[in-house]
Amino acid sequence: xxxxxxxxxxxxxxxAVVAGLLVLLAIxxxxxxxxxxxxIASFHNDLVDSARGxxxxxxxxxxxxxxxxxxxxxxGRDLFARVAQGAQISLLVAVCATMVQVFLGVVVxxxxxxxxxxxxxxxxRLADISLAFPVIIFSLALLxxxxxxxxxxxxxxxVIGVLGWGGTARISRAQTLSLRTRDFVAAARxxxxxxxxxxxxEILPGLAAPVITYAALLLPSNVITEAALSFLGVxxxxxxxxxxxxxxxxxxxxxxxxMYVLIPAFMVFLTVLSFTLMGEGVRVALDPxxxxxTRKAG
Amino acid sequence: xxxxxxxxxxxxxxLAGTATACGGGGQSTATAFDPNNCQGGTLEILNxxxxxxxxxxxxxYTSGGGNIxxxxxxxxxxxxxxxxxxxxxxxxxxxxxxxxxxADATVWTYHLRDGLKFEDGTPITxxxxxxxxxxxxxxxxxxxxxYLHDWLVNAQNYPGPYKDPNGIPAIETPDAKTIVFxxxxxxxxxxxxxxxxxxxxxxxxxxxxxxxEKHPISSGPYKIETYDKGKSVVLVRNTNWSRAVDPNRLxxxxxxxxxxxxxxxxxxxxxxxxxxxDADAVxxxxxxxxxxxxxxxxxxxxxxxxxxxxxPYTYYIAFDNTKAPFDNPKVRQAFSYAIDRTSVVNAAGGSxxxxxxxxxxxxxxxxxxxxxxxxxxxxxxxxxxxxxxxAEAGFPDGITVTLAHxxxxxxxxxxxxxxxxxxxxxxxxxxxxxxxxxxxxxxxxVDNPATQPQMALQGWGADWPxxxxxxxxxxxxxxxxxxxxxxxxxxxxxxxxxxEIDEINKITDPAQAAQRWGQLDAExxxxxxxxxxxxxxxxxxxGKNVKNAFVSDWTGVYDLSQVSVK
Numbered sequence: 115x116x117x118x119x120x121x122x123x124x125x126x127x128x129x130a131v132v133a134g135l136l137v138l139l140a141i142x143x144x145x146x147x148x149x150x151x152x153x154i155a156s157f158h159n160d161l162v163d164s165a166r167g168x169x170x171x172x173x174x175x176x177x178x179x180x181x182x183x184x185x186x187x188x189x190g191r192d193l194f195a196r197v198a199q200g201a202q203i204s205l206l207v208a209v210c211a212t213m214v215q216v217f218l219g220v221v222v223x224x225x226x227x228x229x230x231x232x233x234x235x236x237x238x239r240l241a242d243i244s245l246a247f248p249v250i251i252f253s254l255a256l257l258x259x260x261x262x263x264x265x266x267x268x269x270x271x272x273v274i275g276v277l278g279w280g281g282t283a284r285i286s287r288a289q290t291l292s293l294r295t296r297d298f299v300a301a302a303r304x305x306x307x308x309x310x311x312x313x314x315x316e317i318l319p320g321l322a323a324p325v326i327t328y329a330a331l332l333l334p335s336n337v338i339t340e341a342a343l344s345f346l347g348v349x350x351x352x353x354x355x356x357x358x359x360x361x362x363x364x365x366x367x368x369x370x371x372x373m374y375v376l377i378p379a380f381m382v383f384l385t386v387l388s389f390t391l392m393g394e395g396v397r398v399a400l401d402p403x404x405x406x407x408t409r410k411a412g
Numbered sequence: 413x414x415x416x417x418x419x420x421x422x423x424x425x426x427l428a429g430t431a432t433a434c435g436g437g438g439q440s441t442a443t444a445f446d447p448n449n450c451q452g453g454t455l456e457i458l459n460x461x462x463x464x465x466x467x468x469x470x471x472x473y474t475s476g477g478g479n480i481x482x483x484x485x486x487x488x489x490x491x492x493x494x495x496x497x498x499x500x501x502x503x504x505x506x507x508x509x510x511x512x513x514x515a516d517a518t519v520w521t522y523h524l525r526d527g528l529k530f531e532d533g534t535p536i537t538x539x540x541x542x543x544x545x546x547x548x549x550x551x552x553x554x555x556x557x558x559y560l561h562d563w564l565v566n567a568q569n570y571p572g573p574y575k576d577p578n579g580i581p582a583i584e585t586p587d588a589k590t591i592v593f594x595x596x597x598x599x600x601x602x603x604x605x606x607x608x609x610x611x612x613x614x615x616x617x618x619x620x621x622x623x624x625e626k627h628p629i630s631s632g633p634y635k636i637e638t639y640d641k642g643k644s645v646v647l648v649r650n651t652n653w654s655r656a657v658d659p660n661r662l663x664x665x666x667x668x669x670x671x672x673x674x675x676x677x678x679x680x681x682x683x684x685x686x687x688x689x690d691a692d693a694v695x696x697x698x699x700x701x702x703x704x705x706x707x708x709x710x711x712x713x714x715x716x717x718x719x720x721x722x723x724p725y726t727y728y729i730a731f732d733n734t735k736a737p738f739d740n741p742k743v744r745q746a747f748s749y750a751i752d753r754t755s756v757v758n759a760a761g762g763s764x765x766x767x768x769x770x771x772x773x774x775x776x777x778x779x780x781x782x783x784x785x786x787x788x789x790x791x792x793x794x795x796x797x798x799x800x801x802x803a804e805a806g807f808p809d810g811i812t813v814t815l816a817h818x819x820x821x822x823x824x825x826x827x828x829x830x831x832x833x834x835x836x837x838x839x840x841x842x843x844x845x846x847x848x849x850x851x852x853x854x855x856x857x858v859d860n861p862a863t864q865p866q867m868a869l870q871g872w873g874a875d876w877p878x879x880x881x882x883x884x885x886x887x888x889x890x891x892x893x894x895x896x897x898x899x900x901x902x903x904x905x906x907x908x909x910x911x912e913i914d915e916i917n918k919i920t921d922p923a924q925a926a927q928r929w930g931q932l933d934a935e936x937x938x939x940x941x942x943x944x945x946x947x948x949x950x951x952x953x954x955g956k957n958v959k960n961a962f963v964s965d966w967t968g969v970y971d972l973s974q975v976s977v978k
Contacts, residue, residue, distance in 0.1 A: 163762075165763045166762065168760040169702055187702065244751075366677040
């Protein structure tokens with residue numbers, strides 16, 4: 115039923131296909147780069163014009179059969195290899211961060227919905243605070259104080275995840291509150307089931323649809339957050355590449371090598387668009403009561 | 413700590429006295445620069461970094477501070493404010509001449525001009541100059557050049573005026589206008605040294621120790637209106653200064669506003685577009701970026717507003733020659749052979765802004781430059797030769813080292829150059845781990861032997877136009893300072909080199925001395941005490957309304973005391 119509804123949504127299918135390709139690109143990054151005959155770190159001094167500050171030689175940022183997306187200005191490093199590695203970092207961080215957000219959000223939401231009034235008040239306020247938090251600013255502060263020896267992508271996922279669970283918690287709590295009054299929950303309670311068993315066996319399955327929907331929409335926003343943090347210089351460290359970091363260095367190149375700006379910008383755009391379309395499709399397919407705004411035919 | 417590069421450097425072309433037309437809008441007609449009719453307007457300074465890490469005359473390193481200190485602090489002598497080679501000479505500033513030496517140049521006497529006043533109207537006396545120098549000895553105020561410690565009689569252990577108010581006996585002030593220096597050995601270079609900001613007068617009554625930098629008392633044409641460290645500075649005219657008592661500085665703008673913490677791309681974009689106040693703007697720390705470099709060929713209006721300079725400056729990789737693995741000459745040589753100078757030059761902005769270094773002295777005749785290349789790495793390094801040397805040294809499977817760099821790129825010792833070094837060394841089996849150090853603490857971390865990283869990107873500039881101040885602080889074994897402020901990061905100590913330094917210091921003919929410095933450079937570099945990377949040139953843009961931006965051979969930068977925005 116779900117797949118049937120999803121399949122009829124052309125935008126969602128497009129999103130899913132593109133997202134799938136991006137995941138493939140990330141997983142196969144080393145293979146594809148080897149296929150191209152390049153690697154991430156090697157400098158190519160002969161491919162940049164030193165006297166003009168290191169602009170790639172040739173049109174479109176030095177795109178050629180050897181360098182599918184051209185080369186990085188100043189260093190001549192292969193751009194395709196770096197974009198593919200950027201996809202790895204971007205998706206890995208976003209997926210891990212989303213998992214952290216969902217886990218924390220569901221646990222807090224369940225506890226708030228099933229716990230006493232006092233616990234509910236405390237946890238709901240905590241969720242409100244977390245939602246009101248300026249995530250980027252707080253992440254900047256956190257990321258600068260953690261020593262460089264801590265693996266950067268993991269740290270990014272943790273920071274984004276730990277600061278962004280508020281939305282999932284609120285949705286889980288609301289759904290829990292509505293489910294706990296239902297007859298099957300009352301029946302389970304009467305038959306002697308404990309709080310933990312009720313949460314796990316009775317409530318949790320009912321949370322799946324709204325939480326999965328919300329998670330599908332959290333993912334692209336986490337892609338943006340990772341890019342923003344890397345752009346601001348607190349993301350992954352060189353020589354590891356990321357799209358946000360590329361965009362950051364590209365600020366000095368937008369006039370002389372426009373491809374160096376367009377390529378990572380397009381990758382961020384494509385990732386966010388495809389995952390958003392897919393997430394929207396998941397939402398519509400899981401919740402037939404709502405329809406896509408654009409299809410609200412009068 | 414490394415000397416901070418000043419502003420703008422020029423090699424050849426001078427724009428002094430040239431008619432500077434306003435480009436673009438044509439809102440004003442071209443007028444020739446007239447020093448007698450240049451006063452007025454507000455000069456804007458757009459910089460990435462602060463005017464100096466500390467705006468205290470005791471803590472500034474010679475001509476550092478992005479040109480601003482010279483607007484606030486007059487010194488016994490100063491640089492001649494002239495274009496080209498004339499600008500490489502010393503001129504009297506607070507003093508009436510460049511100094512009167514005794515027969516063997518161990519006693520130097522200066523007389524102050526008449527009518528000198530601080531910004532509050534108090535007359536400047538020789539005691540104020542003496543006090544300013546003594547502050548530079550205080551451990552609370554580190555950062556100055558080491559020469560005075562070494563040259564003055566029995567001053568090595570002077571703890572500064574806060575701990576020892578009796579002062580330094582080697583500096584005498586027989587009257588309010590006379591100051592006499594007693595040196596422990598002949599130093600014909602003393603007039604050059606007297607241009608350093610440590611020779612600026614400081615009124616003892618207004619000294620607040622480490623807080624003095626919040627509002628240092630001006631003796632120059634401008635005084636501080638507001639100073640927000642790291643963010644902005646506003647200078648207004650010092651009404652107690654006039655051209656009658658200062659023949660060097662023109663001081664054309666009525667007001668100078670500095671903004672710090674800007675991005676390189678933003679500074680160049682604003683200077684190149686030049687809308688509003690930006691037409692009256694200059695930068696003293698930012699070279700052209702790739703956007704502007706790519707435009708120079710076909711945009712004559714922009715090209716006309718670029719000052720090209722070559723302040724003598726060398727970048728290198730520093731490591732402790734007494735510690736493993738760098739105590740082994742073969743390891744040091746391997747690191748020299750393996751370097752890919754094309755990569756590092758590109759990382760430093762490309763061949764318009766840097767050229768490969770195989771000598772410690774930059775390509776500059778007055779410094780004594782002599783070409784040599786003892787470990788020829790070619791354009792892209794010689795990894796095979798490096799591997800062979802490493803194997804001979806006992807590292808057949810390669811070696812892993814840590815390279816420290818500044819966390820930002822503005823000073824060419826940041827992550828870009830470090831990554832280029834990392835890539836070049838990989839081919840030779842050398843694994844480089846990068847260690848990023850915060851900009852503000854970079855110098856103090858590297859120049860303290862207790863915290864010195866295994867390898868570090870370092871730069872060194874000339875304190876004055878001679879080979880001595882270029883080589884001595886880095887490679888004279890007696891200049892090693894275990895407690896910090898140590899520029900001899902190689903921990904280099906060769907008695908033959910030390911002896912030759914003493915011999916050259918006795919030479920009074922600059923041309924003869926220059927030749928000996930060049931030979932000494934070669935002798936030192938044969939021992940590969942550091943990996944030489946590149947020398948820089950400077951290309952800096954100034955606003956459409958800025959006039960008289962010329963460059964001297966000493967500073968290699970345009971001089972804020974001479975430019976006009978009227």
